[in-house]
Amino acid sequence: MTALVNTAVFLVTPFLFLGVIGRVKSVWAGRKGPSVFQPFYDFVRLLKKGEVVSSSATLLFRAAPSVVLACTVLAALFVPVYGKHSVLSFAGDFVLFSYLVGLSKFFMAAMAMETGSPFEGMGASREMLYSTLAEPAFFLLMGSLALFTRHASFASIFSGLNVSGGISLLVVPLCMIAFFLMLLVEGCRVPFDDPNTHLELTMIHEVMILDNSGPDLAFLFYSNGLKMVLFGSLIAAFVIPVSLAPWLGLLVYLAILFAEAVLVGLVESLVARFKLSYVPQSLLLLFSITLIAFLSIISFVRWNS
Amino acid sequence: MNPSQWFLAGLLLTAAGGLAALFVRDKWKSRLYFVFSFAAAVPLIVSAVSVFLSGTAAASFDLGYPAGRVPFVMDALAALFVVLIALGNVLAALNGTGYLKPYEGSDKGLGAYHFNLGLMTVSMLLVVTLQNALAFLIVWELMSLSSFFLAAFDKEKAESRSAALYYFTAMQVGLAFLLTAFSVLSAKCGSFLFDDFRALTASGGASLNWVLVLFLLGFGTKAGFVPLHTWLPKAHPAAPAPVSAFMSGVMIKTGIYGILRMLGIFHGAGIGIAYGILAVSLLTAFFGILYALKQTDVKRLLAYSSIENIGIIGTGIGLGLVGYHTGNPFVALAGFAGAFLHIAAHFFMKTLLFFGSGSVYLRAHTRNMEELGGLAKSMPGTAALFLTGSLAISALPPFCGFAGEFLLYYGSVTALAAPDKTLPVAAVAVMTVLSLVGILALSSFVKAYSVIFSGTPRTRLHSDPAEAPASMLASAAVPALFTVLLGFGAFLLVKPAVQIASNVLPQAFAPETSASLAASLANLGKAFGLLSAVFLGALGLRAVLLRGKKVERFKTWDCGFRGGDGKVQYTATSFSLPTLSVFSPLYGVHHVDKNREKLLSERSTNDRNRDIFENGIIRPAGARLKKFFNLFSWVQSGNTQQYILYGILFLAAILVSIIGAKK
Numbered sequence: 001m002t003a004l005v006n007t008a009v010f011l012v013t014p015f016l017f018l019g020v021i022g023r024v025k026s027v028w029a030g031r032k033g034p035s036v037f038q039p040f041y042d043f044v045r046l047l048k049k050g051e052v053v054s055s056s057a058t059l060l061f062r063a064a065p066s067v068v069l070a071c072t073v074l075a076a077l078f079v080p081v082y083g084k085h086s087v088l089s090f091a092g093d094f095v096l097f098s099y100l101v102g103l104s105k106f107f108m109a110a111m112a113m114e115t116g117s118p119f120e121g122m123g124a125s126r127e128m129l130y131s132t133l134a135e136p137a138f139f140l141l142m143g144s145l146a147l148f149t150r151h152a153s154f155a156s157i158f159s160g161l162n163v164s165g166g167i168s169l170l171v172v173p174l175c176m177i178a179f180f181l182m183l184l185v186e187g188c189r190v191p192f193d194d195p196n197t198h199l200e201l202t203m204i205h206e207v208m209i210l211d212n213s214g215p216d217l218a219f220l221f222y223s224n225g226l227k228m229v230l231f232g233s234l235i236a237a238f239v240i241p242v243s244l245a246p247w248l249g250l251l252v253y254l255a256i257l258f259a260e261a262v263l264v265g266l267v268e269s270l271v272a273r274f275k276l277s278y279v280p281q282s283l284l285l286l287f288s289i290t291l292i293a294f295l296s297i298i299s300f301v302r303w304n305s
Numbered sequence: 306m307n308p309s310q311w312f313l314a315g316l317l318l319t320a321a322g323g324l325a326a327l328f329v330r331d332k333w334k335s336r337l338y339f340v341f342s343f344a345a346a347v348p349l350i351v352s353a354v355s356v357f358l359s360g361t362a363a364a365s366f367d368l369g370y371p372a373g374r375v376p377f378v379m380d381a382l383a384a385l386f387v388v389l390i391a392l393g394n395v396l397a398a399l400n401g402t403g404y405l406k407p408y409e410g411s412d413k414g415l416g417a418y419h420f421n422l423g424l425m426t427v428s429m430l431l432v433v434t435l436q437n438a439l440a441f442l443i444v445w446e447l448m449s450l451s452s453f454f455l456a457a458f459d460k461e462k463a464e465s466r467s468a469a470l471y472y473f474t475a476m477q478v479g480l481a482f483l484l485t486a487f488s489v490l491s492a493k494c495g496s497f498l499f500d501d502f503r504a505l506t507a508s509g510g511a512s513l514n515w516v517l518v519l520f521l522l523g524f525g526t527k528a529g530f531v532p533l534h535t536w537l538p539k540a541h542p543a544a545p546a547p548v549s550a551f552m553s554g555v556m557i558k559t560g561i562y563g564i565l566r567m568l569g570i571f572h573g574a575g576i577g578i579a580y581g582i583l584a585v586s587l588l589t590a591f592f593g594i595l596y597a598l599k600q601t602d603v604k605r606l607l608a609y610s611s612i613e614n615i616g617i618i619g620t621g622i623g624l625g626l627v628g629y630h631t632g633n634p635f636v637a638l639a640g641f642a643g644a645f646l647h648i649a650a651h652f653f654m655k656t657l658l659f660f661g662s663g664s665v666y667l668r669a670h671t672r673n674m675e676e677l678g679g680l681a682k683s684m685p686g687t688a689a690l691f692l693t694g695s696l697a698i699s700a701l702p703p704f705c706g707f708a709g710e711f712l713l714y715y716g717s718v719t720a721l722a723a724p725d726k727t728l729p730v731a732a733v734a735v736m737t738v739l740s741l742v743g744i745l746a747l748s749s750f751v752k753a754y755s756v757i758f759s760g761t762p763r764t765r766l767h768s769d770p771a772e773a774p775a776s777m778l779a780s781a782a783v784p785a786l787f788t789v790l791l792g793f794g795a796f797l798l799v800k801p802a803v804q805i806a807s808n809v810l811p812q813a814f815a816p817e818t819s820a821s822l823a824a825s826l827a828n829l830g831k832a833f834g835l836l837s838a839v840f841l842g843a844l845g846l847r848a849v850l851l852r853g854k855k856v857e858r859f860k861t862w863d864c865g866f867r868g869g870d871g872k873v874q875y876t877a878t879s880f881s882l883p884t885l886s887v888f889s890p891l892y893g894v895h896h897v898d899k900n901r902e903k904l905l906s907e908r909s910t911n912d913r914n915r916d917i918f919e920n921g922i923i924r925p926a927g928a929r930l931k932k933f934f935n936l937f938s939w940v941q942s943g944n945t946q947q948y949i950l951y952g953i954l955f956l957a958a959i960l961v962s963i964i965g966a967k968k
Contacts, residue, residue: 037644048850050851050855051854052856052858053856053857053858053859054861055858055860056679056860058682058685058860060681060692060759061441063844065843065847066843066844067840067843069554069839070836070839070843074832074835074836075945077835088832090716090825090828091715091718091719095711096711096829097493098740099702099707100836102699102701102743102747103696103701105747106696106699106701106747110692110751110755113755113756113759113880114755114760115862116678116760116861116871116874117863118875119864120861120875121874121875123876124751124755124880125880125882126883128744128884129884129887131747132744132884132887133887134742135743135744138511138740139736139737139739142736143717143718143721143736143737147721147733150722152719198325200864205921208359210862211862214659214851215851219847251589265820280887287666298729298730298733301729
């Protein structure tokens with residue numbers, strides 16, 4: 001049952017997530033905007049198309065989108081959706097989750113470099129910078145939560161979180177902010193990256209997929225949406241009490257995802273993309289937040305032992 | 306035959322191969338050596354496997370005065386290294402049959418090359434099995450000497466000579482530490498036997514810990530722990546590719562062997578040493594990979610990456626020791642098993658990558674990545690193998706590099722729950738640093754693969770590169786296969802890891818501890834299978850979707866700018882620049898900007914990398930030492946009369962002492 005529901009959720013929500021973001025942005029700008037199903041229509045249209053492959057690319061370029069898709073789909077299996085159930089779960093699975101995301105980044109960057117385009121090399125290089133700054137924060141955060149709950153897998157860590165305790169009032173908001181920042185970084189959204197920019201020099205994620213087309217582009221498009229939903233689901237897992245009935249949990253989960261999409265849309269409407277040289281500093285902010293969470297947890301644990 | 310005899314047979318066959326290569330024509334040297342190395346590997350691996358199946362093999366022989374009895378002991382710890390040495394020798398030999406072809410008939414000395422390769426293999430095999438301090442030091446020094454000659458293969462190049470000498474000096478410094486440490490121990494117990502040392506440290510307790518620190522410094526120099534790592538990025542690029550692979554994949558691990566053996570002799574040392582090893586290892590891993598990211602010479606990059614991996618292995622050892630001392634057998638086993646797995650994993654990954662760099666050098670005649678590009682089209686096999694190695698060494702699933710690091714993460718996660726006060730903090734530090742190291746490694750190897758093999762050529766090469774010879778491809782395909790097999794089948798290695806750990810720690814592990822470790826690795830293997838299945842599914846889906854559709858080739862989107870050639874591509878330097886700029890205080894760059902006032906086309910800038918440890922610690926220390934020794938330079942004046950005076954004084958001293966003794 002969990003497997004079925006999770007699969008259905010992860011098949012549908014990435015498109016809606018992107019659709020809601022777009023809709024919020026257009027409403028805020030005073031436009032009517034496309035339907036929330038537009039990303040899905042785009043996806044289907046891409047699937048129907050043929051491809052144009054760069055003449056300097058090799059097999060790696062064509063296989064990379066499939067690798068990215070496989071990594072993201074597999075990573076999704078470890079993420080709890082409603083009632084804190086994930087399809088697969090074992091001790092230390094969040095390590096595998098993070099390294100699967102890493103594998104997809106390797107292929108994204110290598111794929112971009114395949115084309116020999118200076119723009120795409122720039123995108124790959126910047127993507128590496130962002131990951132370097134975001135990755136340790138993820139592990140520091142997961143380590144702190146594992147320390148807090150004494151559990152070692154995604155699903156059990158989140159079901160072990162006691163949201164009512166005093167310390168949680170500090171830790172949970174910090175973690176939610178941290179995961180939301182990670183959602184923005186990993187999803188390549190404003191203020192770290194702008195999916196709507198029109199100049200190749202200012203793109204990061206978009207420029208890396210500049211030469212992809214057809215089904216390959218569709219794969220990358222879906223993977224990107226799914227990755228955002230995965231981080232969104234982690235945030236949701238903080239809030240949903242374990243005791244909730246499954247159907248109610250699912251509803252609350254979908255409502256939270258919706259709220260996050262609205263929030264991403266609002267951020268994109270209100271904030272401009274950071275100047276590139278400020279991005280490392282803002283990512284260090286992410287690291288500082290996780291550090292505060294870690295320090296409060298470790299002092300809490302010591303106090304109690 | 307018993308395991309000791311199998312081992313002896315392998316040893317003799319290796320030596321025979323090295324000798325035989327001296328007496329045949331250049332054309333046949335490498336092939337003959339390969340045949341012998343293959344014939345030697347079979348009995349060696351048989352003996353090692355039988356040790357894992359049926360327990361330690363031991364024999365003993367007497368060398369007479371002064372060494373005395375020399376025990377030969379092949380326990381599980383030694384057996385692990387015997388397997389790696391035997392395999393490394395075969396692979397290096399096979400790779401050499403292709404790599405050395407252009408040197409046939411030259412005055413390079415291929416006979417000496419193979420003789421030294423054989424000598425190095427034999428001495429390493431003895432290093433890991435002899436348990437007598439004097440005999441150990443002799444074979445240890447033989448290993449350093451033979452590898453020095455191999456590193457100086459390109460002796461007509463000044464760069465190569467100075468690198469080899471630097472290596473030689475570093476090894477002597479390391480030896481000085483070992484010599485002192487062994488002397489102290491054997492003076493205290495009046496014996497050279499490791500067993501007697503073990504008895505001594507049992508009664509000596511913590512008062513002998515400073516001797517252990519000397520051992521760690523000595524063996525750490527060989528392994529390449531920060532700040533004693535500075536010889537690696539010089540010696541590895543200078544040596545021919547098969548030798549670099551052998552040195553990096555196997556030889557530096559003898560330093561790790563020494564550390565593990567000494568930890569066994571010191572009964573697992575103390576908690577302070579354990580945290581010390583952990584801290585130094587994390588530092589080593591971080592700085593190793595940070596400097597790797599900076600490199601533009603592919604072999605220097607690989608050398609720095611070896612330093613990183615030594616740091617990861619050390620992290621496992623440190624974590625294991627800390628777990629042992631705080632009474633967490635699970636953490637202890639996870640740490641040590643992670644370290645052992647990574648020793649094997651790094652052997653395969655680094656051998657593979659150095660062989661790849663050798664193929665590139667053979668065809669393109671440069672190690673500078675900035676001059677390369679687009680080689681995947683002319684060397685597809687080499688490219689695919691190098692890609693496999695790059696993925697594996699970036700610790701990405703489903704390859705072996707990930708399995709080893711996963712154990713370290715798993716151990717750390719378990720350590721979080723320990724009731725100890727310091728351990729959880731250390732565990733979080735391990736996880737955070739490992740993740741940072743992992744992503745920097747990913748960045749380094751995306752760079753290495755992409756700049757060499759992707760895109761279009763950046764410069765016009767002397768000749769159009771062709772695919773590497775079949776022998777070199779085959780020698781790289783074997784380790785490539787193992788990186789995948791070890792990734793999927795890592796859970797099978799938990800049992801041998803428990804056996805090896807029992808040679809290091811005075812503790813037996815409960816079966817349920819190792820069973821739960823094996824179970825989590827088996828989970829990993831299943832997840833890898835699922836990943837492969839989903840990937841194949843995605844490829845299939847793609848093929849179905851594209852059936853009957855138009856797939857055309859067109860030039861890369863260039864934004865309307867048509868003037869560019871291969872030179873407009875991102876280079877190794879520009880690729881890593883944004884990330885490095887964040888860490889800029891941690892490495893030194895000497896920036897040379899010539900002709901500042903002139904036009905852009907006439908300007909040239911040059912960034913020279915500096916290793917802060919080399920410039921901050923090693924060089925100043927060397928300068929001080931030199932100054933000190935200069936105080937005694939008058940002893941060697943070059944004046945014959947003075948030397949005759951020394952002779953007379955010496956004879957007089959002997960005369961006096963004899964007369965004194967008579968009374």
